[in-house]
Structures are given as structure tokens and as C-alpha cells.
Amino acid sequence: MKKAYVYAVVLLLLIMITGCPAFWKSADATLKKLMYNGVEVPEFSAKKTLYLVVLPAGTTEPPTVTAVSAVEGVNIVITDAETLPGTATVLVTSLNGKESLTYSIFFTVKVEISITADPPNGGEFSGDGEYVYGDLVTIVATPSIHHTFNGWYLDEPEEESFEESGDDPIYTDPIVSFEALNDVSLLVSFNPMEYTFNLVPVPPEGGEVAGGGAVNYGDSLNLSALSNDGYGFAGWWIDGYMFSDQAVDQVSTVEILNHTECITCTEYTIQGRFDPSAPQWQLDVTIESTPVNGGETWGAGVYPYGSYVTVGATPSEHYNFDGWYYGGEELSQGATYTFPANDYYTEGITYTALPLLGAFADIIYSFNAVAEPPEGGTVSGGGTAKYGQTVSFLAAPNESYTFEGWYYGEENMSGSPSFTLDTASFLDTHTLPITSTENSFTFTAKFDLDVPDTITVSLRAEPPEGGQVSGGGKFPKGTSTTISAKPNPGYEFSGWYYESCGSFFSGYPTITLSDLQFDVTLFASFYQP
Template sequence: FALKALFSLASRQLSVIAGSGGTVAGSGSYSHGSLAAITATPAAGYAFSSWSGEGVTQVNSSSTTVTMIKDLALTANFETATHLLTLSATPAQGGSVVGGGSFAHGQVASISAIPATGYSFTGWQGGMTDENASSTSVSMTSPLSVTATFAPLSRTLVLQSSPPDAGTLTGGGTFDHGNDANVTATPAPGYLFLNWSGEGTLDANASATSVNMTADRNLTAHFQAASHVLAVAASPSEGGYVLGGGTFPHGQSTHISAIASTGYVFFEWNGTGISERNASSTTVEVNATQSIVALFERATPLVTLRSLPSGAGTLTGGGVYPYGSSVDLNASPSWGYAFSHWSATGQADHNQTQLSLTVLRDMTLTAHFLHAETNASNHGFVAEAQSLGSSWRESTWFGRFFVSSGSWIYHSSHGWLYPAGNLQGGGAGIWLWSQSLGWHWTSEDVYPFLYTDTVKFSDPAPDASDETSAVFGWFYYHLSSRDPRLFFNYATSEWVRF
């Protein structure tokens, strides 16, 4: 008789118990050695912590297995849940946040947003109690990410000019905090930019610069009235010199003068702002630094000739000449006239028909002519003289003389004479011409005193001067002298003869 022992796998009991804060699954009967699946599910506000008991494959996993080699009793442990509160700021440079961290489920976390300089808090994003308050709270029933938002502060830039209206300013307005504002100062005509005053400028001495807007700004652009250098010069340099240069306020009208050197004349001004370009003394308005040049040219004096009386003779030699030129003048009397002398302002009279002079300025010379009678007997002093016969006459004051059939008379003391001027009566005097004396004048009231333009002396008397140069003025004729005749020259206080 054989006996057979029958065996079967033992049944193992698994008891899964939930600690406070959750539920479990997996309790039951399992074959010996089998793996039983167990699960721990935390209740709201709790978190699975661990398994207590033997045989658990992963004690810290809420879902794991257990090897059933014996009856087992397992406990799922739960704990109050903690949630992570993550805080951030946008933009990152806009500020900082405080209050983040781990909190027990249901705990109220206090959070704050602190704006950086130049920024303001604008709100929270993420489910807090008061999204618009920089300091608020949040109930931690789950992990949260909360963002504090910031915005740049608005900064105002005000620009002004000193003095007012001295320039144009650009760049003022409203700007985000920390931005750079570009500003420019453009001076008005007649002004110069000096500098900026106020805080925040990159370069206070530059008319175009930038301002860092980390605060409200008030900037003043300072200007000053412009002054300009007026340089004056002469061209050519030897042509003259110029007065009036210097430094002047913008817009001032100043006087300038051009003074020509000897031999030059002022021509015109070269430059801008000149009121009268062709006037040697004028004004110029100074609106910028500038150079004014006075232009000179070589002088070309004008020699003007005229006849007195008009038409009494033909004159040659007048015209325009280079400065310093030597000019020959000639006077030819017309029919019925005799040349007397040349005259000009500032010049001694000259009784020769030909005259040489150096032209240094504009000159007007007059050739004087005397009307010549065709018959000497028509002259008043001749007609008044007593007739002695055979064309001889004797004047009570002029003495004895012979009247030719033409225009000449022969005087017993003075030789051949040519009377000129249609004079009526001796009181008015008469002009006479002789080879030795040239033109000379006398009258009944002054004779034997004579006035002569030019005297050419011959051989000197023993006690007389031997001068042969031209002499102008009064002479006294020694009535008793003959061949040679003696004259006292009042200009030299000497006796001369010829």
C-alpha cells in the first residue's frame, strides 16, 4: 500500500493599512512567493512618505510590490504635503522678489515685489490674493510659479535757452528711465553756444550730446553774443594802409578807411557787408570773421589846361599821365592876343609859353593872354601923350617914345616895347613886353616902379647882383640910368642891371 503526499502552495495574507492622510490598495491573499502590488494614495494636502513593514521592494515609492513569503502587514505612511513657491521678476533688471520657498499645504505665503531704481511694480502673474499689490499673499495648495512684472519709470527732460531765443533746442520730452536722450543746441544768428548746465549730460561743452535719463532733468543751453574778427589789408601793400580792423560784436557796423600812399589812389573795397565799395571811407557790417581788402592802383593825375580869355590861344600838353611823369606844356596865342603867363593853384606864375612840370596830382593850369591892339596909337597912354612930330610922343609920366605904324613903340630908355590890353587912360596901367624884361606892368600912379613876372639879368653892375634866375615881383627903375639900365629888386634888396 503506497501513500502519496499531496502538497499545494501555501496562501499568504497581506494586510495593507493606510496611515493618516491617505488610502491604500493591495490587501488580500497571495500565493507563497508571489509579488503583490501595493499602492498608497495621499489625500488632499498630504503626500506619501514611505512604507512600513517587510518585503517592500521600494519603500519610498507610493506604488511598488512586496514578495509574499509569509503573511505580512504593511502600513503606508503619509505626511502633510509641502509645495514649492517659485518667484521671478520680469524684466530681470526691473526689481527683485522675496517670499519664495517650500510651504505646507494650505499655508499662506507672504510675497513682496521690490522695484529696482528707475522701475515701478505693475502687478503679479500667478494667482495671488491681490495681483496689484507689491506686497501680498498666496495660499499654497499646490506648487506655484509667480512672476512680478515691472516697467521703467517715465522721465521728463525739459530744455531751455539762456538768454531766451538765443538758440534752437531739440531733444526734450519723455523717456524711459535709464535711456539716453540726444539733445542739440543750435545758436541763432549772432550767438555762439557756450555749454549745458544741469545733471546727466555726457559732454556739457558739446552742442550735440546725450543725457542719461535716470531722473527728471532740467537742462539749460547757454549762449553768448558772437564776436568776429575783422581783418583789413591793402593790395598792393605799398599802395596804402587801412584803418578799422579789430574784433566786433555780431551785426555791428564799423567804420573803415583806406589811405593811399604817395603815387597811388584808392580803387575799391573787396569783401562782404561793405556799404559803399567805391568810397575810401565807408562802413562794414560784421556778421562773421572776415577779411576786407582795400585795392589801390597807381595814380594817373589829370592835367587840365584852360585859356583866359577863352579861345585866346592854343594849349597843348594836357591829359592823363602816370604819377611822377614829366610833362611839357605849350601856349600859342591866337591872332590878336599875346601870351602873358601860366598860373595854377599852389604854383608860381610862369611867363614862358613853354612850361615843364612833374605831375604829382590833378592840376588845372591857366594860360593868360592879353589882347594885342593892331595899332599902338590906339592905346590910352599913347593917345594921351603929347605929339612931338614924326611919330614921336612924350608922356607926362612915361617919358618920350616913338610910335611905329604897327603894334610896337620905341622908348628912349627901355627900347622896343609891345603894349597890350585895350586900356583907356593911364590910371588903369598897362602891360608891356620887351625882349629883356618879358611882360611887366606899370601905370601913371606907380612908374618908375614896375611889376614883372620874369626878369633875366645880363651882365652885373659893379654893385649889382649877377643872378640870372627868374624873379617875380616889384622893381624900381633908376630914371637917370641908360644902357645899362639899373633896377632895384625888392625881392632880393639888390641893384641889378640889364
């Protein structure tokens, strides 16, 4: 009995020290860690052998699986998945060969379905987003008012293998279901509806109307009304709403259909109304541009009583618009100017001429001159000029400098100190740099330091009785010389110093001055210890 107790205690101690007896370890075929691409499998447990891993959308390569066994030395055989979706297996065999476990990881991927509407306001859609491979995707298209569904298209068919069909829609039904097998970018197409607008004059004897017909939603009608004698134009009307008071007007169908009573109709009647009480008066607007080549103008024409006049101007290159004028009086500085025709109506007359002047002004350009470096020389000239004028520049180098050239940015404009710029040629081939202020150009006169061909190396001893120096003299630029300092008896060498400022140059008595470019003046300092 006492021996059995002793054995039990010894066995317990072995378990506490080693963790478990060797014969238990030899039968263990479990894993301590299971990973793919260095990431631990979610919710891993040594006793759980089946796992599902969903990889991010866009993953194309099967992951690499790694494993760590619970017992060191067991046999592990890993077979990675060959495709996506696909299964990777890990076969673990115990040390004694009698136990084995197979861990399986089924890898699948997320599939991204993206949808774009064309036009964006043509309707709404649903069904886009991320899915797990093989899930059922249902996409739904709902056209907005004034639009119809046209079809589902591949947004980038050359990059997709999803039911390739060229320019034809891949689906013609607004509601479609399919399996999520790969990333797909879809375009849901909507068509604007076609509407017919019939124009009628009210009353019929009041005048003539034109500009109706069949047009798509979003397009415009070009309406025109001509009053008969004894009538004045009183506006364009639909379902009791006046949407324009202009006898000649371009009106979007969006504006017109916003005021219709029937939202399901595809055919409407527009009334061009005429009023026998309206004055029979017309404003004849003419436009003259000054200068003639300064720009283009538009808006000239004959306008009836009650209408609005809009005139516009587009300046030519190198011109700015300067204003609208009538009889020498400025009416507006804006390039587009709208005013009531009635501003020029005089009771009792039937016709008024309004000659307008659209004025343009030359753009004034600034041409600035700077020196680089500033101490290299002086510059003059430049200034302001119109397109086609000339600007002169002059550069004068300071002493010890030579003129290198005139530059605009990195472009060499002239190698002569006296330089005349043809602004027309320059402005036709150059644009303002991003860092430049508006209509301002900077030209740089570059100067180079004039280095002599002969370099002088001057040396002396301080104090003179302290020692001897050698190596000084005149040398060709770019060559080298070796200078030496030798103390006299009773003195020791302290160092080489610059003559001009007394600052330290070197502590070695013998040194080589290489690639001489400038004059050098040094003194060797000696001292008595």
C-alpha cells in the first residue's frame, strides 16, 4: 500500500514537471495554432476541425496555410487550396502514429457588385454592395418621373468576363437575380421620355406661333410668336401657368413640365397668348463692337413690348470686356446684361431703335526684370505693354562679374545684355507660370562671377622670427600647391589662419591646397613655449 502511494506521488510530480507523461504526448494529434497568410483562423479550437474563412473582395490567390502542433515533432502535412473558392487541409499524425486529425479550411471570397446610374437623375437602383461568393444577388432599377428603364450594361466590359455582350444590355428586365461569382461594375441606363408639345395661338387671330413638336425630357423648345396688327404678345402658357413672357425664347422641357397638371400624359398643349390691349411696340436692338476685333457679341434683334432683352459678349484673346454703353453712358460692366425692353418704351410710338456698344479693352501685361544674383549687376527696362508691342531690357554686370544671358524661367531668351522682346511672339508661345501673378512675367538677367585664370597664394609667418613658410606664389586656376610651415629654434607651430579675419584654417604644418579657384591669403602662427 505504501509503495503504491509512493508511485502515485512520483507520477503526479512527473505530470506537474513535464505537463503530461510521454505516453500521453505520443498520442496527441492536435494543433496549437492554425493560420493563413500569417493570420490566425477565427475561433480556432484544437478540437474543432472545420472552418470557413471569407477573404476580402479582390483576392485572387489562395492563402498559404501554416500550423503549429500542440506536441513538438508530430508529422504535419499541409495541402493549400488550389483555387478560390477552395479547401486547404492540415493532416496531423501523432508521435506514435496511432492518432491523426485533419483540419479543413474552406476559403471563399467576397464579391463586389457596383452600380452607376446613367443619367444620375434618371432613376434609383438597389442591390449593389459586397456579397459572399455564390450568394444570390438581386438588382432592382426604378426609373424616376419622365424616364424609362433602358437596360443593365457592363460599365467596363473590356475588363470583365461577366456575360460579355458588346454594346448590348446584359439584362433587359429592371429586376434581375444572379449568383455572385466575380466582381462586376454595372451601369443601369435610363432614357428620358419623349413628349409632344402642340402650340396654339390664343386667340387664333392674335398672331402666329412656332417651335413645338416632339422632344425628349431635358431638351429645350425654341418658341417664337409673331403678333398680328392690333395685338401684343402676352406670354407662353401651359395648364393655366405662364412659364415665359418672351415672344422668342428657348425653354427647357424640365421647366415646362414642372407646371403641368397631368404627370402621366405624353402630349401637351402650349398656348401662345396675345392681348389686344398690349401696346404695338417693338425695340430694335443693334450691337457694335469696339474695337471690331476685340470680341464677339450676341443678343441683337427685335423685342416686343413686355419682353426682356439679354445681350452678351465674349472677348477675343488678349482682350477683356470693358462694358455695355448706350449714347456714351455705361449700362453694365458685366459681359452678360439683361434688361426689360419696356425701359425704352415711349407711349404712343410703335418702334424704338437701341444701338448698343460692346466695348473691349486690351489686356495690359507686365514684364519685370530682375538680376541673379542681385549683386551680379544692374538691370533696367521692362514695364507694361499690350499684345503686339515691344519691351526692351538692359543688363550691366558689376565688377568681377560677367553677363551670362536673359532668361524666362529656364529658357534662354537672349545672350545680349540689350534685349528687345516682341510681346506678340512671346505671348503666342508662352503661358503664365502657376506661381506668377495675373498677366505678369518675370525675366532674369543672370551674371557669373568672373574668376581670374591665375590664382595667388600669399603666405607669411607670425611673428616673422617665429619660423619659415613655403609654397606660396601664383598658380594656374584649378591646380594645386603644397604649403609648409617650419618653426625656428625656440618656437613651435600653432596653426594656419586666414589673413582677412584671423579665423583658424588648419592645424597641420604641411597641407595641400587642391583645385585653386580663388586667391588665398594665410599666415602661419608660431609661439614660444
